[in-house]
Each structure stands twice: as structure tokens, then as C-alpha cells.
Amino acid sequence: MSANSRLTIAAHALVWIGLYQRRGHEVATSEQIATSVNTNPVVIRRLLGELRGADLVSARRGTGAGWVLRKNLVELTLLDVYRALGSEPVFALHPAQPDPDCVVGHGIGPVIAGAYQNVEAAMHRELAGITLEDVLRDILKAT
Amino acid sequence: MSANSRLTIAAHALVWIGLYQRRGHEVATSEQIATSVNTNPVVIRRLLGELRGADLVSARRGTGAGWVLRKNLVELTLLDVYRALGSEPVFALHPAQPDPDCVVGHGIGPVIAGAYQNVEAAMHRELAGITLEDVLRDILKAT
DNA sequence: TTCTGTCGTAACAATATTGGTTACATCTGC
């Protein structure tokens, strides 16, 4: 278990809630979502809890509790979800500081960091171009 | 210890070998590279071993052994190094197959996989635009 | 042939993340 499917599960959950609400239901429970995702409800609650921190969803408690979208699927991009999950950068710099007495060791840090920034920016642009409404539309289209 | 600095270390090693060779030396030892990177020589040997599989470097053995670049720094992009390292995709799909009886669970796989392909492609385009010669030039410029 | 320096690689430890699970406290409408 190591691959990162957090974005996948979060997007799945949000799309599921969106479709469920569109069909007339007010709230979706972590149990229902977990069934569709095929995982444990606690996994869903943990992920949606992070998304709540970014105000993408909110949770009702008490009887008839469950999850509600705070934004329309059209306003939610994969970048919003990715950011809400607070993921680490894809590429990390040196674990230990390189030799400062070596030209390469001394200068490579900022250079490679700049390159990584551009890579992350490209990733973000791509993620920002895909809304959850797009995802739902393509899902329904394929049926 | 979990962040992924493999690309950083590999690029560092290759740039170091390139500069060392440009200064008249034939081979670079994993010991020397490890000193600049500030890590253990075995870490360098392991990474360069993977790069050898993609024919980016080769290793001489016996007395006076060490590593030699198989291509010029101008011909080596960060994408070449990234590919040679055989990294897993940044985003993974579901750990367990989603519920096939649910519209979302049934249809989301290919849709989200397509989105991820576009994201990886954008990342690759960016990595392909940066050569190790660019990295070395920027390092020397900053000195 | 033997010595020497280096790569090649296995094996292990330490750490961190992810995903799954159980358990239980907390909240709120009825």
C-alpha cells in the first residue's frame, strides 16, 4: 500500500455526492459513499474531513446526518481537490544539504527548485482545467 | 524519510560527472559524487545503476574504475532521467475496484485515468524542456 | 599471481505514508 489514490477517492466521493443531491437527496452518508468507492467509511470521513477544511463540503450531525457539497460541481476543479488534500510536492530536494564547497553542491538547490516549480505549475494548470462536472458528464456519457 | 528526492540526486550526480569530465577527468567515482551530494556511495551506485539501464551512463570496473556519461549534457533532459528512474505515476486509481453496480463506481475509472494521463503528459512536457546543460549553466551563472 | 581500488548487490534498519479496521465519544433530530 503506497500508491497515492487520495485524489481519486476524494474526486469519486464528491462526484457521488453531487449526483446523489442532483437526484433529490439532501445528504449523503460516508457509508453510502464507501460502498461506491469500495472502502471503509472511516477512509471517506477522513478524506472528506480534509475537504471540509477547504470548505468544499460540510457535514451535518445528529439524526439524518451526512455530507453536503458547499459548491456546485461546475465550480470544483481537480486542482481545488488536490490543494484541499494538502499534498506534498511531487519532487523533493536533497535529504541532506549538499557539499557547499562543491560548485554543483553549492548551486544546484535553487536551480532544481526552480525547475520543479515549473513542473508543479504545469500540473496545476492541467488539474485546474478539469471540473468535477466534466468528470460526471464523461461518466454519464460512457454509460 | 519518504519524500522523493531520487530525481534530484540523479540529476545532481549526472551534472557533477559532466562538469568533472569537462575539466579533463575521465571517470568519476561514486565516492566523489556521494561527497558532493552528501550521502552514502551506495545510494549513488544504486541510482546510477538504474540510469545505466537506460544507457545514460556506464561504469568501468577494476583499478581506475568509475562512471562515464554516455550522452552529452545537452542531450539529457530531466524527462530522460525521470523515465530512467522508472517512477510510478503520480496519481493512482482506486486501491480496490469500485462498486460496478453504481453509475459513478462503474464509470469513473477510465474518466479519471484519462485526466491523469493529461496531467502526466503536461509534467513530461515540462521536464523535457529542461536539459542538464541548462541546469549546469544556471548553477555556474549563479556562482 | 597477488594486490588494490572500485563497482554490484544483498541485507538490514529507520522513517513516513497510505489504506484498512475497530472502538468509542459526540452531536442532534425525533
Added chain:
DNA sequence: GCAGATGTAACCAATATTGTTACGACAGAA
């Protein structure tokens, strides 16, 4: 107060990364 759901802590198993020690394999030099 009860019922049904969230909120969270506490584990566990599996995996990846990095560091480390150890030792075999190789090839040139003496």
C-alpha cells in the same frame, strides 16, 4: 433518552525511500 450519523484516536500491514554495513566480482598494476 434513543437512534443514527460524524469525529477521531489508536492500531496494523504493506510499501517506498534513504542510509548503512558487508562482501563478492572485476580489472589494471606491481
